[in-house]
């Protein structure tokens with residue numbers, strides 16, 4: 001039972017629906033504004049829905065770790081819109097269904113598989129940057145979107161380049177269509193006989209057909225091709241020996257991994273490159289590190305732990321511009337956080353955007369300072385002061401994959417190219433879509449080193 005002394009201060013306010021609808025179009029400002037309310041929990045009632053924003057790392061831990069069984073991802077409009085497309089995969093499922101899938105998918109991300117994925121990542125990046133020309137200005141955000149899409153495709157289906165490309169292209173088209181469907185009633189419209197809805201359903205059927213064909217061919221071949229698809233096919237539930245993922249479940253995980261792994265990593269990398277173009281001194285130091293660790297050969301998986309500055313640059317970029325900038329959980333029953341009652345049905349928000357820019361944990365929080373990420377600094381941080389990959393039972397399953405990819409892409413690009421700012425990219429602002437991107441193309445100048 002919580003005592004009054006243990007209770008952390010909270011603020012509770014009401015927000016009118018029009019004020020909320022106005023603020024919703026500027027979600028980062030809304031979140032930062034609510035983050036400035038006094039106390040460690042800001043509770044807001046909008047109509048009949050209660051929201052609670054947590055502002056301290058300890059409360060986030062209490063939510064994600066201490067209350068894991070009493071919260072769920074819930075059913076926001078966003079999740080409903082993508083549900084039909086992604087299926088009941090790891091990202092969407094809740095409860096026992098989620099736990100079973102997590103056990104089965106985890107081996108695909110085991111460290112022992114990463115070296116193989118790392119090779120694919122470097123090969124894919126090499127092929128992409130080979131087309132860049134000295135002195136040109138490119139939209140690095142667009143480049144990173146297509147690169148990370150190819151990386152997921154090639155690591156899932158390494159032995160079938162044509163198949164990987166077909167799935168990546170189909171996936172890309174569908175996500176673009178679904179992104180345009182952000183209006184009230186869109187999930188209903190998607191099921192209607194309207195021409196655009198039929199077109200989307202046809203595109204989905206074609207994509208599903210390709211994925212099922214690839215699964216079928218691989219099952220028939222047997223063996224282990226070393227890629228993600230093989231690990232998903234071979235995975236066996238440790239708690240229920242003999243139980244494997246069905247074709248439908250593998251299809252759902254394939255879509256989920258494309259969806260969860262592409263935009264987040266692409267946006268993370270775009271921010272890294274933009275920040276480096278703004279900070280030539282950090283870029284010089286990075287070039288020196290790459291020269292020392294990698295030299296003239298291609299970067300390799302085994303270099304990742306030695307590329308310490310590259311890691312610090314990425315850590316700092318993910319702090320300032322976290323691709324997943326807010327996470328929401330629905331309270332399935334009445335819970336308590338920091339001694340405060342949180343009624344059932346409340347949507348509890350833990351925002352990387354708010355907490356990772358808090359001066360209590362990060363001095364000069366708005367400055368890009370990769371050098372802050374010493375081992376001592378990291379070790380002294382409360383666990384949830386920095387959580388770009390979430391935490392608890394639903395933490396990002398692709399964290400090591402994403403980390404390896406970001407370091408190897410950064411090292412491959414920076415070993416050959418110097419990036420500099422263009423006037424049009426100076427004013428770039430963060431823009432939240434599914435993950436935190438930029439409000440305009442990230443046009444940077446590339447000069448061969």
Ligand code: HEM
Nearest residue numbers: 091260261264265268323324327389390394396397398402
């Ligand atoms: C910089 C890149 C990435 C970031 C910042 C990121 C961040 C996150 C975060 C914060 C969550 C937890 C969301 C929540 O609890 O509500 C998450 C979950 C997840 N991520 Fe990532 N992610 C990244 C890359 C990837 C990659 C490359 C993959 C796969 C190839 C991936 C697959 C997943 C999956 C499947 C989940 C759901 C896990 C579960 O619920 O059990 N992510 N990610």
